[in-house]
Amino acid sequence: MITRRQLFRGNFDKNTQLEIRPPWAKAEEQFTDLCSRCNDCIKACPEEIIVTGSGKFPVVDFKKGGCTFCHQCVDACQSNAFNDITQQPWGIKIAIQDNCLSKIGVVCQSCSDVCEQNVIQFSLQMGGVPSIKLNTQKCTGCGFCVDVCPKNSISIKPKVGKALPSPSDEKDIKSFVV
Ligand code: SF4
Ligand code: SF4
Numbered sequence: 001m002i003t004r005r006q007l008f009r010g011n012f013d014k015n016t017q018l019e020i021r022p023p024w025a026k027a028e029e030q031f032t033d034l035c036s037r038c039n040d041c042i043k044a045c046p047e048e049i050i051v052t053g054s055g056k057f058p059v060v061d062f063k064k065g066g067c068t069f070c071h072q073c074v075d076a077c078q079s080n081a082f083n084d085i086t087q088q089p090w091g092i093k094i095a096i097q098d099n100c101l102s103k104i105g106v107v108c109q110s111c112s113d114v115c116e117q118n119v120i121q122f123s124l125q126m127g128g129v130p131s132i133k134l135n136t137q138k139c140t141g142c143g144f145c146v147d148v149c150p151k152n153s154i155s156i157k158p159k160v161g162k163a164l165p166s167p168s169d170e171k172d173i174k175s176f177v178v
């Protein structure tokens, strides 16, 4: 079944990946009501990670880099589509898929090298490849680790630790994207 949101966005593909709004974006329904799709936040982002998503609304593409939380996107918006920057910017964290090289016995610590929060750690094992461990409580969701992974093993998930919601599940999508 096509949801109201999909209709509004002109997006009828049930398998479409969830889109992540810029940091501090208001809850999804409010955001799409308020955002005029002017692209000012896209132009303002010095990291150039905000792109046009479905329905021409702005989304973050971590394949282009990470967020420094400079809030220039928020400052550029004239449409009140963002929360106050004293609030948490995102409710997201990373997850590592099973194709991660360190999980299949190959030495790789590329993600750990870029993580300033020390979320991704490796513990040495006698005669073996270091095993990967996550301290997701400290993850800011900045996304800098996503693009450095040679196996595309890092994904962004809701901070509550639930599985990714179905794109047709309106309630869970709201909790994911805010
Ligand atoms: S906070 Fe800064 S780096 Fe992050 S998306 Fe907004 S403008 Fe870009
Ligand atoms: S600056 Fe505000 S109104 Fe313009 S596209 Fe970004 S969120 Fe939407």
Ligand code: SF4
Binding pocket: 093, 094, 114, 115, 116, 117, 118, 119, 120, 138, 139, 140, 141, 142, 143, 144, 145, 146
């Ligand atoms: S999203 Fe940012 S804080 Fe979280 S693990 Fe990746 S680099 Fe570290």
